[in-house]
Amino acid sequence: MNKINELLISIFVLFLTCASLPFPVQADASKTIDNSASDMIELGRKIYQDGELGDGSPVKAIVLGDIEVTGDQFTCLNCHRRSGLGGPEGTKYVLATNGGSLLVPRVDLYMERPAYTYETFAEAMTLGVNPKGTPFDPIMPIYDLPEPEMRALFGYLKTLSNKYSPGVNDVELHIATVVSKDIDPQLKNEMLQVLNAFIDNKNAQTRHEKKRYTSGPFYHEYRNKAYRQWVLHIWEVSGPAESWAGQLETYYQQQPVFAMISGVVSGDWNPIHNFSREKKLPCLLPNTDLPTIGSPADFYTLYFSKGLTLEAQTLHSDLAGNNTNGDIVQIYRQGTIGEKGAQASEKVARAGKTEIINLPLVENADWQEIKQKTIQPGVGAVVLWLGADDLEKYAEVLGEHLSSAPVYVSSSLLNGEYDLIPPPLNRAAKIIHPFKLKEDQQARLRQLEVWLKQNNISMSNPRIQGQTYFACLLLNGGLKHIKRYYYREFFLDLLDHGERMSLYSINYPRLSFGPEQRFLAKGAYIIDPATVKNHWVIPGH
Amino acid sequence: MSHPRHTIKIFITLLFLFFSEQHSSAAKFEFQKSIANYQIPDVVLTNQDGKKVPLIPFLDSEKPVMLEFIFATCTTICPVMSVSFTNLQRRLGKDTEKLRLVSVSIDPEHDTPSIMNKYLNRYNAQNGWDFLTGSKEDIDLIMKAFDAYVSDKMNHQPLTFMRSPEEKQWVRVNGFLSGKEMMKEYQKLIGQDL
Known part of the structure; x- marks a missing residue:
């Protein structure tokens, strides 16, 4: 009799154990993990931010009940953010996972649950329920993490946003x-x-x-x-x-x-x-x-x-869009910010295999010689990385002899004040303008x-x-x-x-915000006084 | 000393309780489904390879179409919607090209063809799945046409629009579907609803 009882109980316990595991038990891939506290926290960070296990393979999970997802597609960081404090997006509110939130009980209008322990955390990750047994939203994946990784992740979360950053006190x-x-x-x-x-x-x-x-x-x-x-x-x-x-x-x-x-x-x-x-x-x-x-x-x-790099990329997008042939002649004053613009442009041109001829201005520059080099045959475009004073000098020497090739002027070098462009350039030169149009x-x-x-x-x-x-x-x-x-x-x-x-x-x-977006404005205008038109260019589009 | 019959009773009761608990603790899928007519704007977008794509003929396809509005740096909604497309293509196996999957960027200033290409690679997209971008004005027109416009992209909703080749009307799903449910919707689109 006893043996039958024991057998039934064993079957039930075995059944419960198996049924509680959403994934087959996998080989321990983390045998080489160093268990020192700092290494475990670094491993936890890698799981959280990069979606990688200790052996470098991607974390595996199931989302929406039956869809496989891997750590190279999205990670904890995506939703819970770098701080671990989550937040709203559209119709969803992502809960906080930092130590200060997980390790304390939550009792408020929206939720009631005990503080997480390692055991309830592991259960939450593998079964998709909080310590009170309430199921998570199905967009929260359930994870297939070996134990060392699970402990490492819990260890990392405990350190995440757990004390005020430097530079702030109570007052x-x-x-x-x-x-x-x-x-x-x-x-x-x-x-x-x-x-x-x-x-x-x-x-x-x-x-x-x-x-x-x-x-x-x-x-x-x-x-x-x-x-x-x-x-x-x-x-x-x-x-x-x-x-x-x-x-x-x-x-x-x-x-x-x-x-x-x-x-x-x-x-x-x-x-x-x-x-x-x-x-x-x-x-x-x-x-x-x-x-x-x-x-x-x-x-x-x-x-x-991206400042002058954005201007350079916009310039080359416009040149490519207009199927410009010939060499690109750039004029800039040596040692000024204009030189940086020319360098950025050269870098973009090199990637597109366009030939660049640089004409750096030094003290007592021979403007006649420079003019000749910009109006000679074979020039595809002239780019003036010049401030207002040098633009005046160039315009003076040009007279009415404008280059037949398109001429571009950097607006950043004029602090956005393109009204400063002197005649005859102001009637012909295209302006690369990463700022709002005056009228807007x-x-x-x-x-x-x-x-x-x-x-x-x-x-x-x-x-x-x-x-x-x-x-x-x-x-x-x-x-x-x-x-x-x-x-x-x-x-x-x-x-x-x-x-x-x-x-x-x-x-x-058009500022555009978002995670991983560290340059808010993505494009620039090309203002063309000849056609009285301007168009918005986003490099790469 | 308990009788085996008694133990069996406890065993059955525990099993029942276990399944009841499993049932009650199952995550809830909430979505709304409706049918709608949409007037697609006559705009030309750009796909992940930099190719121009006139939207009306692209959607007026001989294949069933599923369309979503996403953006490449989205934190929560889009990654899940995208793995849902990945999963659907995986289930379709060799037949991925029999279904047209369309992701339309709602962050056109940021989402260039090169970024969209990387995004599709990340989600292991196969032939039949295109990511489209365009001018902000055109994207706004499309979102308005699908009654999906939001001025702040962070307020977007998890919307999937589905249409079978013979139908003028679109099925609008607001919410997330499991892989199985998504496959069911596809079968309905191709007239294999069981």
């Missing part, structure tokens, strides 16, 4: 802007005036929050406790660009900041870009035409556009002007002032939605959902 939020000492003082002032006025206004308008922070009603706690006074730091760098990283490190050690905003330096933004990546420090919309075109993994710096910009410029006037600032540089003001709006928008979750990655995750902010853009048309 203050520190932000920095980077300027180089050799920058035009007026330009620096134009940017700093906007930053200071915006931050002063913000702090003044929320002064009552300080009181509410300590004595406000409990049901507004989430809002009141979110309040921080913003403190701006100006990090001025000087000397060779190679020394900037060390100077920024010194500033950071003195007072860490939560994010960098705006900024203006001479030359490439690269030293600041690298600092931002290494410190995992958000850097929001610097005023630069020379951003770092890095990999999608460069998560921390958000640019308006008026309403937003008027709003900016009113705001500047309210703050006793005159509108002297619509580009720098407009860009800096928009950077402030974006910072404000992100921090408004961050509530009290001051994690840098969450802040950037929120900005990825900032599409609505595009409406407020002053200088750039």
Whole structure:
């Protein structure tokens, strides 16, 4: 009798065990995993962000009940985001998976569940139910993870967004802007005036929050406790660009900041870009035409556009679209930003096997000789990476002898002010313009002007002032939605959902936000005065 | 000492409870299905290979068509919709070209042919699945025509539109279908509804 009982119970236990496993037990592929804590966390990060197991093979899962999905198609990061705090998308709300959320019980209007333990976490991952037994939405995959990987993932999640990022305390939020000492003082002032006025206004308008922070009603706690006074730091760098990283490190050690905003330096933004990546420090919309075109993994710096690289790509898209034949002659002044534009263009041309002839301008340049080289037969197009002064000189020597080949002018080198193009170029040259068209910009410029006037600032540089003001709006928008979750990655995750902010853009048309999108404006206009037409070009389309 | 009959009773009861629990804890699929007429705009889009695709003849195909609105950097909805297409093609085996799968980008500023190509490779797309992009104006027109327009792409819905070659009307599914349900819908499109 006993034997029959034992047998039945054994069958039932075996049945339960097998039925609880959605996948066949697989060979342990992770035997070589080093079990040191840091390696386990790194393995957890790889599973979460890259969808890879310890042996480098993709994570396997089942989504929507019966559809196989692998880690090279999508990963935890896709939905739960880099911060692990999830968020809304369309009709779905993705739950938080960071340590601070998983390891505490949840009792609120939307959900009630105990805190996760490793065991309930593993059950959630393999069976698709929370510790209370409530099933997840079918878009949450169920996973086929060997035990070491499951433990590694749980270990990683425990460390994810589990303490405030540096640069924020209970009362203050520190932000920095980077300027180089050799920058035009007026330009620096134009940017700093906007930053200071915006931050002063913000702090003044929320002064009552300080009181509410300590004595406000409990049901507004989430809002009141979110309040921080913003403190701006100006990090001025000087000397060779190679020394900037060390100077920024010194500033950071003195007072860490939560994010960098705006900024203006001479030359490439690269030293600041690298600092931002290494410190995992958000850097929001610097005023630069020379951003770092890095990999999608460069998560921390958000640019308006690819600057002169975007102009170069737009130029070559237009040339290809018009089946331009012949050499491309580029004129630029040596040692200026125009040289960077010419280099970017050469790089694009090389990929497309187009011949480029560079005519660098030096002091006392022979403009007659330059003119001859641009109007001779065999020239397919002339590209002028020149500022307003050099354009004047070129126009003067040209007289009415325009090149029969199309001539292109960079708008960025004129700070977007293409009215500065002198005759006869203004009647013939195509303008590569990555900014809003003048007629589309008026309403937003008027709003900016009113705001500047309210703050006793005159509108002297619509580009720098407009860009800096928009950077402030974006910072404000992100921090408004961050509530009290001051994690840098969450802040950037929120900005990825900032599409609505595009409406407020002053200088750039059609900003497009999204994860892995680190250059908000993707295209540029080609303005053609000869045909009185302009068209929007997105390189690669 | 319990009698085996008693143990069998407990065994059956436990089994019943186990299956009841399994049933009650099963994830819920929620979707709405409706039939609608849509006036397709006369626009020319670009596919993942950079080829121009006039939309009206492309959708007015001799094959059944399934169409979704997605974007390459979408975080939650699009990856799941895309694996659903991957799965459907896997189930179709050699017959992938008998069904026209169409993904239309709702982030045309970002989704260039090269990005769309990479995206399709990531989802192991086979012949018969195209990813289309175009000017923002044209994409807006298409979304409006399918009553799927959102001004902010992050607010998009998981919509799948299906049409069989003989039909003028589209089946509109708002929500996610399991692989099995998706296959069933395909069979309906080709008149093999069992």
